[in-house]
Amino acid sequence: MRIPCPYCGERGNAEYAYLGDAGVSRPQTPLGAALEGATLDAWMNYVYLRDNPAGAHRELWYHASGCRAWLIVTRNVSTHEILNVEAANGAIRDGRVGAL
C-alpha cells in the first residue's frame, strides 16, 4: 500500500505503524469515580472493543520511519483505497473529528 503523508508525500506502508480505529474516544472520568456501570463500559469499549466494518474506515497510522506524525487515514478496508489522509493533531484541535 501507498499512503500519502501530508508532510512527506506518498510513501510505502512499510514506513508506517498501524494502530486502529480512529473513532474511539478516551472517556473523561473524574478522580475517585467508581469503575462500574456506564463508566466501566466506556473504558472497556475504549481499550478493547473495536468495530470491524467493511468499506470506509477511519484509522490511526503513525509515520514511524518518516516524520513521526500520527495520521487519520480514511481507507476502504475492502479495496484498500485511501479516501483521505490528515494529520491527527490538526483535525482534532480544529474539532473536525472528536477528541479521542
Add this chain to the structure above:
Amino acid sequence: MVDAASNKPARAAAEFAPVRQTAAAPSAASPYRLATGGIVDRSAPLLFSFDGRNYGGLRGDTLASALLANGVRLVGRSFKYHRPRGILAAGSEEPNALVELREGARREPNTRATVAELYEGLAAVSQNRWPSLWFDCMAVNSLFSPIIGAGFYYKTFMWPASFWEKLYEPMIRRAAGLGRAAGMPDPDTYEKAFAHCDVLVIGSGPAGLMAALAAGRAGARVILCDEDFEFGGRLLAECRDIDGRPCAQWAGSLLAELASLPEVRMLKRTTVFGAYDHGVYAAIERVADHLATPSPHMPRQRVWNIVAKRTVLAAGAIERPLVFGNNDRPGVMLGGAVRAYLNRFAVKPGTRAVVFANNDDAVATLLDLAAAGISVQACVDPRGADAGVVRAAAQRIGTRFVNGAVVRARGGHRLRAVDVSAVAEPWHKLTFPCDLLAMSGGWSPSVHLSSHLGGRPQWSDALAAFVPGPLPRGMSVAGAAAGEFGLAACLAGGAKAGAEAAGDCGFAAKPVAMPGIGPEPIGIAALWRVRAKRGKAFVDFQNDVTVSDIELAEREGFRAVEHLKRYTTLGMATDQGKTANVNGLAIMAELTEKTIPATGATRFRPPYTPVAIGALAGHHRRKDFKPTRLTPGHAWAQEQGAVFMETGLWLRAQYFPQPGDNSWLDACNREVTATRNAVGVCDVSTLGKIDLQGTDAGLFLDRLYANAMSSLPVGRARYGLMLREDGFVLDDGTVSRLAEDHFFVTTTTANAARVMQHMDFCHQVLWPDLDVQFVSVSDQWAQYSLAGPKAREVLQKLVDGQHDISNTAFPYMAAGEVTVGGGVPARLFRISFSGELAYEISVPARFGDAVIRAVVAAGAPLGIRPYGLEALSVMRIEKGHVGGAEINGQTTARDLGLERMVSSKKDFIGRVMAGRPALLAPDRPAFVGFKSVGDGAIGAGAHFLPVGAEPSARNDEGHVTSVAYSPTLGHLVGLGLLKGGSKRLGEKMRAYDPLRGRDTLIEVCSPVFYDPEGARLRA
C-alpha cells in the same frame, strides 16, 4: 555426438558403473540442429553437462533446447509415479523438465530446464530417480497406482499417530520429493531495488512492445519487464511476417528504438511476480543466473519493488495440453513449444511428428514442421467442419487429416507412436509411428497478475478460456493476456493500452503506425479430455494428477474447486498448475454437469513463478538482518576485551574477561565486588533519551507517568513509572527537570522506540492543545553510570572546578548541567540502579569516547573497573529493582510493589483501568524476593509450588523472574512473582523447573537484599 535413444540399453547398464566423461568436446553440429534460422549464436558454442555427460549447445539456448538439440528427450521422473518425463513446454510454465542446476553450495533444485539460460560449463542433473534416470527403482510406484491415487496419504498414514513424524513423513518425503536443496550456506548475494515509473509494461511480446513504444514515444517514464533473457516474446518463436519482414527482425528494430528512448528502462530476465495495492509490483531480476558464478560485487538476483502509476499487463498466454492416455510420454509437446524450438532455437524436437489440436493454432505448427523438414504423419482434430483451415494446411503439406482424437501414446522413455480413433470409424484404431506429438488444447491468457488483488477471471465460451475479470486500479491488459488472440489484435491492443496509460499520466500520445499483418484463424472447440482413453491421462503433469484422480475426488465429494485442489494436489507445486488448472476445472465441470463458471476457479496469488527466499531476504542476512547500533564508547570497550551481547539493535558489553577467568561468572563477580567496594563504570548510552520542552511539559509528563512530575523541582530527578491504558506497566525510567519548561527523560533500552511512539500518540492524538515539544536524543548523548563508594572522588577529578558536587550541594536525586574536562557540556544525574552512591553522566556523543577514557584514567588510582550487563543485572537483583523480566506486560504497579508511586491526585494513562477489581485481587502474583535453602541451581522460569504439592497447573503459585549469584552476600538471590506476594515472607516453597529437571527449596523474603535502608545511595 550422443543420441540418448540410440544407446539406451547400453546406458541403462552403464549408469551403475562410474560415470564416464566424454573426453572430446562435442560439436554443435547435430542432426537435431537446423543449419539456418533461429536466434542462437552458431559462432558461440557452449559446453555443458547433464547427468554427468558432456554436451554442446549454443549461446542463446536454454538448457531444454540444448538437450533437445542433442537428442536428449528423457530429462526427469515424475513426482509420484516416477514416470519418465521429457520437455513439454518452452517457457516458465514447464511442469516436467525440472532439474538440479549447478553444484555444491549453489545447487538449486526444481529449476525448469526451459528457462535455464545456457552458459559455458553449466552442470545439471535429473532428480527424483534412483539409481539413475533410465533405470528408476521407484517407477514400481506406477504398479501401485490404483492404491496411491488422490487422498492416498490422508487415508493410509493415519495410524498410529506417532508414526507420522517418525516414519511416514520422512518416508514419503524421500519417495516423492523433488530435488535436493544445497544444504550449505548460499555463497551469493541478493539485493533489493526500488523504482518508480509512469507506465510499467509486463511482457515484451507483440502487445508489450507496442505498449512500451506507444507510452515511450509519448514521453512517459516506462519500465518494460520480461521474464525471458531476450525481449520479443512469441515474436521470437513464430514464423510470421510483419511489414514484410520476419517478425523477430521487426521486433529487433522496435527494441532498438525503445533502447534509444531516455525514459524507457528495459529489464530482461525480470519476472514481475506479484501485484500489490496502489500500483506496487514486485519483480525478480535474475542478474547473474546465466553466469557460472556472479562477477565480484554482482548480486545473483535482485528483487524490484516497482511503483507504477499505470500498468499494462501483456503477459501473453499459456498453451494447454490435451488429456489422453499416456499424454506424458517424452516427445509429447505443446504445439507452441514445438514452434519455439524450431523457430527460435533452430532445434528439431523430433524427426517424425503427429499434430493433435482442437483449435486453429495447428495451422502454424503444421507449416513450421514441414518447413523444418520434419515429416508430419498425421494431423488429428476432433472438430469436423470447423477444422477447415487446419484440414487445408494439412493438405498443403501433404499430411493426412484425421477427424478424431489421439487416444493413447505408445512408448516408454520416448514416444514411439500414437493410437488415433477417428470419428468416422471409432472401432478402428489408427496407429501412427512418431517421436513427436505436437498438441494444443487452446491457449489460456496469463491472467495471474490481474487477479492477485482478488479480481476473479471470467470465462469466455468463445475462446474456451478465462480472461481477466475486474482489474486492479491502474492496470490494463493487452494482447493474448486479454484474450486478444492473433498477432494483429495483439499489436493493436498493445499500442492502444500503451497510449492510454501514458495519457492517464498526462502524456499526449504520438501516433504509432499499425504494421501490416496477414489474417490468422483462431477458432477453437473445447476438448477437455479424450474419453476413449487407455493408459493414464495426466491433467497435472507436475503432481501426477490424472483424470481418474479427478473422478475419484468427484465421487468422494471433493467437488468444490478449492477442495479438488487440496484433495488431488492439482495446481500445486512450482508451476502452480499453469498448464493444468483449466483442464482440471473443466473436467470437474463435466463430471458434475455444471458450467465452468459455476464450478469456479482457484485464486492466483503471488508469486507468479517461484522466487528464492534468499532473494526476498536480500542483504538482510545474519549480522545484516537488522542494523547494529554501537555506543560512542564501543571502541573503548572493545579495547578492554569486552564480550558483547545483543540487546535489541544494540551491542552492549556483557562482561570484561581477564586472563585466568574460568567463566563469565568470575568476571561478573569481580566487577560487582569492585563496584560495591570501590567504583565501577558502565556504559548506559543505550537507554532511550527524550528531551521535552514547553510550558506544558510538566503537565504532559503528569499524564504520561503514574506518579507526579509537574511537582518535580528544577535540578532534581525522579524515578518514573509509565502505564499502558489498560493499567499494566509499560516502562520505567527517570525524569529530570533541567529548567521550569525543560525535562530530560530516559526509557529502558528495549522500549525506547515504543515509548517515543506512545508519547507522540498522547501528544498528537489525545492532547494536541498542550504546549510541549520533544525529540529523541538517544543517539546524541553518551551516558555512563559511575557507581560505588568512590564514585564522587572520581567524578570530582573530571567535573570542572566551578561545579560543586559535594553531597550537600548535589545530593541523592540531584540533576543538573555541568562541564567536564575544561568546558565540555555535560549533564549529571545522581541516580542509582546498583544501590551504591552513583551518578550518571551524559555528554554529547562526540565526546563519549574521550570521556569514558578520562573516567577510567581518573579512577585508575581508586581501583575503578568497567562493568557489563551481567554485573549490572546482579546488582539490580541484589537491590530488588524491577527489570524487563518483571515489567513483562502482565504486571501492574501493585504487582510490582510500586503502588505507592501511583498518584490518586491527577489523571494519567492507565489510571482508571488499573483499578479494575481483578487487578486488585489479593491473590494476584506479586513481587517478592527469595533465597535458596538447599544448594540446587535455580533458573528464571521455575515455578513456585507449595512444599509437598503435586506439580500441576492447579498448584502453581507463580514463577521465578530473575535469579543471580550474589558475590556480595555469597548465595543465590532471586526475584519472582508469587501469589499473595509480601504477605508470605518467610514461607518455604519449591522452585520447580521440569524443563531443566530442577526442584529446589527456597525461602520467600523481601526483594531488597542489599542495603534496605538506602544509606549507601545517600552517602
